[in-house]
Amino acid sequence: MEDAWRDEDENVASMFGSDEDSGSQIPTQAQSLVEGSGAVMVSELKPIADVDYLQELLAIQQQGPRSIGFFGTRNMGFMHQELIEILSYAMVITKNHIYTSGASGTNAAVIRGALRAEKPELLTVILPQSLEKQPPESQELLSKVQNVIEKPQNDHLPLIEASRLCNMDIISQVQQVICFAFHDSRLLMETCQEAKNLRKIVTLFYLD
Template structure:
């Protein structure tokens, strides 16, 4: 698993970041899952939005969840580029999503709800949702903190399924 830190210049070199981005943007289009933390600084949200915009402009299909933070930024960028190449899979029904997310999610063409998970905790439903997202992709790009247990477990599961995994740490 490739691991990078967005905040620590000592572990991220321009060459390493260039190699990671190059792997992400290989010439043929792919199904790329982009997942991450809900608690993301604005500057990082803008970078994630630009990344998802560029990935979709290149013809890649983007799959994400409907949470705030990373996933919301990914949705925003993908929608700017080409809304038909975006699929959002929700851990629960649309009505269970935060109000600020619903307005954005209602504009998504390919929206998958999981109302059968409404009785589960958000953590349980999110873990199941992440597994579904990973099964639909060839590559996972994840933005997490070192204590983001659900996201780190998702990365591990993606590796076990022989997916390309690029993990960026915020801390």
């Protein structure tokens, strides 16, 4: 991770497009905020240009450590990944247990941040398929994670279907969901809706 923040145009996210633009880009996960009473509150951010949004994210945590599921697009700029890495680090050092998957983009940033916190027991990565199905760069990062759960029984499924099952598994194990997505990231939106249906606290950040 570089020492200095890199200047990026505030519209950097739009240069990458959404997860739906390419068949090879499978979205990983999703959300939007639900309190237990059923009242729905959605946190929404436009393309992130500075670190101010970290205050908004950290304000989510009001009631002590939780199990938190991180979901998000693979397609995001360098600054977004740095900020997510910092958020993940902050969540782990405050004793939250982080759950995520093993894709590039959001998931990789979450994993890097959690690893920096040096509390390996507070990071769980659930893969949609077996480890061998992950790209080489993901396998290298995952080799540093203590708790990796593989799903070889899903190897015969298309990745998007395996990812949908993986997302549901993560949701079932967490109290809160944080997601970074584009408005047309269909799998992420479905995941958020499922989390809301299960009365999870869900916060969705839009990148477009």
